[in-house]
Amino acid sequence: MVAAMQAYRGGQRPATVMDRIAKGFSDDEIKAIAAWFAAQR
Amino acid sequence: MTATRPTRRQFVTTAAAGASASLFPRPLLAQGSQPRIVVVGGGFAGATAARFLKRADPRLDVTLVEPNPIFAACPFSNEVIAGLRDMRAQLFGYDRIAAAGVAVVHQAATAVDGRARSVTLGNGTKLGYERLILAPGSDLRFDALPGYDEGAAERMPHAWKAGDQTLLLRRQLEAMEDGGTVVMALPALPYRCPPASYERASLIAYYLKTRKPRSKLVVLDAKDTFSMQRLFENAWQELYPNLEWVPVSSGGNPTSVDAAAMTVSSDFDTYKAAVANIIPPQKAGRIAELAGTADRTGWCPVDPVTFESHLAPGIHVLGDAAIAGAVPKSAFAANAVAKICAAAVAKLVFGERPAPPKFVNTCYSLAAPDYGFSIVGVYHPVNGQWLEVEGAGGVSPADAPRMFRSQEAKFANGWFNAITSEIFG
Known part of the structure; x- marks a missing residue:
């Protein structure tokens, strides 16, 4: 998930809205989001 | 206790x-x-x-x-x-x-x-x-646009709260003779979901184009600029020669309505409406x-x-x-x-x-059933104010292929299903 979000942010991964969303989050925030989702399993 | x-x-x-x-x-x-x-x-x-x-x-x-x-x-x-x-x-x-x-x-x-x-x-x-x-x-202000009170809303629906008003406007459009003029009046900011008023104009124009081809839509607007304007205007140019948007600088500011005569007046003109959709100013x-x-x-x-x-x-x-x-x-x-x-x-x-919080907003709008676009913002509090995170967010590309638009229309549907099932499901 961290890699996907970073790829959206960098424009390497095609998107409609996720590129625009990912640009609003730092590496630390992306890691925190991924950790939260991982903990939901 | x-x-x-x-x-x-x-x-x-x-x-x-x-x-x-x-x-x-x-x-x-x-x-x-x-x-x-x-x-x-x-x-x-x-x-x-x-x-x-x-x-x-x-x-x-x-x-x-x-x-x-x-x-x-x-x-x-x-x-x-x-x-x-x-x-x-x-x-x-x-x-x-x-x-x-x-x-x-x-x-x-x-x-x-x-x-x-x-x-x-x-x-x-x-x-x-x-x-x-x-x-x-939001509550609709029935003291703000002369002539537009709760009684007038029964003839000239606002349809800005979903329910009976939505169906009333639907029935009026269906019953209208081909060739009639639909007039929309839009208020100044702030009000509930401004892009939805341009989406509505688009979808009414879509309905007229497909079902009432001799009719037209006049949109009287108290604004000169609005969210996703370029995307809407591109779509209108491409799809809707039957839609005339009159901004405030062209005299479009709605100044009064007469529900009995079915007229809507602006700074410059008075329009006779077969169907009128009046979105009045609002408050909490x-x-x-x-x-x-x-x-x-x-x-x-x-x-x-x-x-x-x-x-x-x-x-x-x-x-x-x-x-x-x-x-x-x-x-x-x-x-x-x-x-x-x-x-x-x-x-x-x-x-x-x-x-400390941070969140995303994504608003989808439809210019036609298979033609969608969006505006995104990421928000965080700075010195007691919600600000957009700089460098993030923005609107859909202006030059995207039609495939991109139809994908966004699908995602709009997906968003609605997701949010309503999260809350009510």
């Missing part, structure tokens, strides 16, 4: 008996161990807040006050108006929210006593609270004003982290009613800030500090 407690308990138990096991009398706990939170308003903001409060901390005693047993959602109601969608797809009940442990009370909130910390309901019951969350949405829902949370603008200034009112301590205001800096008055934002507020309130009642 306060004096209001037994009354409330008794009322809630009788009114909603059977809806949820948690509504039955519980063992009495020490004061403070089960803080009481009352949420007024069961739309996108309030229903989300009630459900997420219970999820944040099951110890919270959460009551949702909403007069209507069925919620009619505004997003996608423009498709109902254009005959592209059944109204039933817009309707949601509160059963699942009740099953999640929220006491759902179908009454209107008629008064708030901030000092005594109690809310009075239409049937006279008083609900005590430790924290009150108001999510009353009435209870926000009664609770002392609205300022002179008619809207409610709030703290960006907790959404607690700047004017009335212990009362939080969410959704359309709040003035929250750059945060738009959208269902998406209402849902997002309700989660932030729920998390904050769940901390505050136990004397803990809420975490």
Whole structure:
């Protein structure tokens, strides 16, 4: 998930809205989001 | 225990008996161990807040006050108006929210006593609270556009609250003879979900183009610029020669209506309408004003982290009613800030500090059933104001292929299904 979000942010991964969303989050925030989702399993 | 407690308990138990096991009398706990939170308003903001409060901390005693047993959602109601969608797809009940442990009370909130910390309901019951969350949405101002009052709205629907008004506008468009002129009047900012007024213009133009090809749509606007303007104007140029947008600088400002004569006047002209859709200026829902949370603008200034009112301590205001800096008055934002507020309130009642929030808003608009685009913003509080995170967000590309537009139209549908099932499902 961290890699996907970073790829959206960098424009390497095609998107409609996720590129625009990912640009609003730092590496630390992306890691925190991924950790939260991982903990939901 | 306060004096209001037994009354409330008794009322809630009788009114909603059977809806949820948690509504039955519980063992009495020490004061403070089960803080009481009352949420007024069961739309996108309030229903989300009630459900997420219970999820944040099951110890919270959460009551949702909403007069209507069925919620009619505004997003996608423009498709109902254009005959592209059944109204039933817009309707949601509160059963699942009740099953999640929220006491759902179908009454209107008629008064708030901030000092005594109690809310009075239409049937006279008083609900005590430790924290009150108001999510009353927008009220239409029937004193702002000369000639446009509640009676006029029966002939010239606003359809800016989903429900009967949506269906009224739909029926009028269906019944209109081919060749008739549809007139829309749009207010100045701020009001509920401004992009939806341009989506509506687009979808009405789509309906006319496909079903009433000799008719046209005139949009009288109190604005010169609007969100996603380039995307809308490109779509109109490509699809809708039958749509004439008259901005304020071209004399489009709506100045009065005459419901009996079916005319709408602007700065420069008077238009005879076969169907008129008047979206009047708006303000926070009435209870926000009664609770002392609205300022002179008619809207409610709030703290960006907790959404607690700047004017009335212990009362939080969410959704359309709040003035929250750059945060738009959208269902998406209402849902997002309700989660932030729920998390904050769940901390505050136990004397803990809420975490600094950050959230995303995405608003989709349809220019045609298979032609969608979006605006995204990422928001964070800076010095007591909600600001957009710089370098993030923005609108869909202006030069995207049609495939991109049809994908965004699909995602718009996906968003609606996801948000409504999260809240009501």
